[in-house]
Amino acid sequence: xxxxxxxxxxxxxxxxxxxxxxxxxxxxxxxxxxxxxxxxxxxxxxxxxxxxxxxxxxxxxxxxxxxxxxxxxxxxxxxxxxxxxxxxxxxxxxxxxxxxxxxxxxxxxxxxxxxxxxxxxxxxxxxxxxxxxxxxxxxxxxxxxxxxxxxxxxxxxxxxxxxxxxxxxxxxxxxxxxxxxxxxxxxxxxxxxxxxxxxxxxxxxxxxxxxxxxxxxxxxxxxxxxxxxxxxxxxxxxxxxxxxxxxxxxxxxxxxxxxxxxxxxxxxxxxxxxxxxxxxxxxxxxxxxxxxxxxxxxxxxxxxxxxxxxxxxxxxxxxxxxxxxxxxxxxxxxxxxxxxxxxxxxxxxxxxxxxxxxxxxxxx
Numbered sequence: 001x002x003x004x005x006x007x008x009x010x011x012x013x014x015x016x017x018x019x020x021x022x023x024x025x026x027x028x029x030x031x032x033x034x035x036x037x038x039x040x041x042x043x044x045x046x047x048x049x050x051x052x053x054x055x056x057x058x059x060x061x062x063x064x065x066x067x068x069x070x071x072x073x074x075x076x077x078x079x080x081x082x083x084x085x086x087x088x089x090x091x092x093x094x095x096x097x098x099x100x101x102x103x104x105x106x107x108x109x110x111x112x113x114x115x116x117x118x119x120x121x122x123x124x125x126x127x128x129x130x131x132x133x134x135x136x137x138x139x140x141x142x143x144x145x146x147x148x149x150x151x152x153x154x155x156x157x158x159x160x161x162x163x164x165x166x167x168x169x170x171x172x173x174x175x176x177x178x179x180x181x182x183x184x185x186x187x188x189x190x191x192x193x194x195x196x197x198x199x200x201x202x203x204x205x206x207x208x209x210x211x212x213x214x215x216x217x218x219x220x221x222x223x224x225x226x227x228x229x230x231x232x233x234x235x236x237x238x239x240x241x242x243x244x245x246x247x248x249x250x251x252x253x254x255x256x257x258x259x260x261x262x263x264x265x266x267x268x269x270x271x272x273x274x275x276x277x278x279x280x281x282x283x284x285x286x287x288x289x290x291x292x293x294x295x296x297x298x299x300x301x302x303x304x305x306x307x308x309x310x311x312x313x314x315x316x317x318x319x320x321x322x323x324x325x326x327x328x329x330x331x332x333x334x335x336x337x338x339x340x341x342x343x344x345x346x347x348x349x350x351x352x353x354x355x356x357x358x359x360x361x362x363x364x
Contacts, residue, residue, distance in 0.1 A: 033084070033087075034068075034069040034073055034084075035067070035068075035069070036049075036067045036068045036069070039068045042090075042094045043101075044094060044100050044101055044106065047103065047106055048170050051169065051170045051171050052068075052169045052170060055168060055169045055170075056168070057071070057168060057169045058169075064132075066132065066169075070128065070131070070132070071128050071129070071169060072117070072128065073087075073128070074124065074127050074128060074131075075128075075131055079124065079127065100113075110171075110173045110174075111173035111175060114166070114170075114172065114173050118162055118166060121160070121161070121162035122160060122162055122163070125160050126160040126161035126162050129161040129162070129165070130161065133161065135151070135154075135155060138151065140152070149324070150164060150320075153320075153324065154318075159318055163317065163318035164316075164317035164318050165317070166315065166316050166317065167316050172315050172316050173315060174341075174342060175311050175312065175315050175341075176311075176342055177307060177308060177311045177312070177347075181304055181307055182304065182347075185202055185295075185300055185301065185304050186202060186293070188295060188300050189202045189293040189294050189295045190293040192293065192294060192295060192296045193296070194224050195224075196221060196296040197220070197221050198218060198219065198220060198221065198296060198297070199218075199219040199221060199229065199231060199290065199294035199295070199296065200215075200216055200217065200218060200219070200294055200295045200296075200297065200298050200301065201213045201214065201215055201216070201217055201219075201292070201294050201295075202215055202293070202294065202295060202301065203215055203346055204346075204349075205292045205294075206292075207231075207233075207256065207262075207286075207288040207289075207290060208288050208289050208291075209259060209261055209262075210258065210259060210261055210262035210265055210286065210288045211256050211257050211258035211259050211262035211286075212256060212257050213233070213255070213256045213290075214254055214255060214256060214257075214349070214353070215301065215346075215349060215350050215353055216298055216301055216350070216353045216354075216357060217233060217255040217256060218233070218234075218255075218298075219231035219232065219233055219290060219294070220232045220233075220234070222287065227291060228289045228290060228291045229289070229290045229291075230287060230288075230289060230290075231287070231288060231289075231290045232285055232286070232287045233245060233255055233256055233285070233286045233287075233288075234283070234284075234285050235247055235248065235255045235256075235283075235284060236248050236249045236251075236281045236282065236283050236284065237266075237281065237282055237284050238279055238280070238281055239272055239279065239280035239281070239282075240279075242258075242263055243257060243258050243263060244256075244257055244258070245257075245258065245284060245286060246281075247327070247356075249273070249275060249281035249283075250275045250276075250277075250279070250281065250328075251327050251328065251361075251362075252327070252328050252331075253327055253353070253356045253357070256286065258286070262286065262288075265286060265287070265288070266284045266285065266286055267284065267285040267286070267287070268282060268283075268284055269282070269283040269284060269285060270282050270283040298357070301350060301354070302354055302358075304350065305350050305351050305353075305354030306354070308343065308347050308350065308351045309351060309354075312338070312341045312343045312347075312351075313337065313341075313351075315341075316337075316340070322354065322355045322357075322358035322359060322360075323358060323359060323360040324360065325355070325359060325360065326359050326360060326361045327356045327359040327361055327362055329359075330352060330355040330356045330359055331352050331356070333355075334348060334351060334352040334355060335348070335352070338351075
């Protein structure tokens with residue numbers, strides 16, 4: 001009996017020792033496979049590593065470095081184990097499918113990989129980001145004016161870090177919208193019925209020899225003939241920039257630019273009146289013959305603009321509501337952001353006008 005008890009005791013002890021060894025070995029393995037050095041043992045990680053070394057997470061004035069695991073692996077618990085299991089697919093693709101083993105393949109799958117990581121961070125409320133960063137600990141007053149606005153908006157709308165910070169360590173995917181949406185918009189403008197009472201240009205279009213009309217400018221139809229329409233544009237002129245028609249006094253949304261003949265053809269509706277900044281404005285009307293295609297409503301153009309916003313803007317940050325900035329502020333904001341993408345000049349113009357026409361001070 002005593003011999004049996006000793007056997008059981010030694011067996012239990014051996015199980016405890018083996019169990020301890022297995023647990024320690026498992027912990028050691030998990031720790032080692034979470035290191036940046038281990039990540040770099042796969043040559044496919046060289047490209048993202050080089051991008052990372054040029055980011056503020058690698059080198060900054062405070063001397064704090066975020067390693068691969070700090071951003072991609074939760075600190076502990078079940079989420080940690082799930083992340084490790086999920087990462088096994090990377091090993092599979094590295095050695096079996098060789099899915100991204102060339103720079104060309106990597107770029108081909110960059111968007112897909114980025115979207116996978118963004119979705120994981122979104123689902124976890126950016127848990128790995130929040131292990132270092134906390135909105136409660138931020139000194140908003142020490143941030144730039146734009147950063148303060150965006151962080152306050154993020155708090156109000158309950159956004160998470162990855163909604164806006166998608167390119168903090170790696171280059172965001174370069175995306176480009178195919179031209180089918182624009183072709184559809186142009187086709188719709190070409191089929192506008194002759195009975196339309198309002199017209200909206202899709203692109204910069206000449207108004208005879210009077211000047212150029214810009215996208216989304218409202219043209220009131222006064223008379224329709226077989227091939228042309230007599231249209232009217234109402235807006236404001238600023239003294240010193242008489243070659244331009246703006247949306248309204250103080251609101252620098254350009255409706256049309258005028259030739260000398262166009263300036264001479266204007267009908268003046270009011271005397272010059274100075275605004276709060278000392279600029280003088282007057283209301284004007286321009287009438288001319290329109291022979292090009294145009295939309296009967298801005299809404300199809302706004303649908304197109306929202307697609308542009310989703311493709312070019314949302315690839316880096318959460319969509320910013322059009323009423324977040326003023327009409328006059330939007331062009332510089334859109335231009336600064338557009339320079340970071342491969343959006344075309346015409347696409348950026350339409351997107352900027354969408355923001356301006358729906359800005360927070362529009363029609364005020």
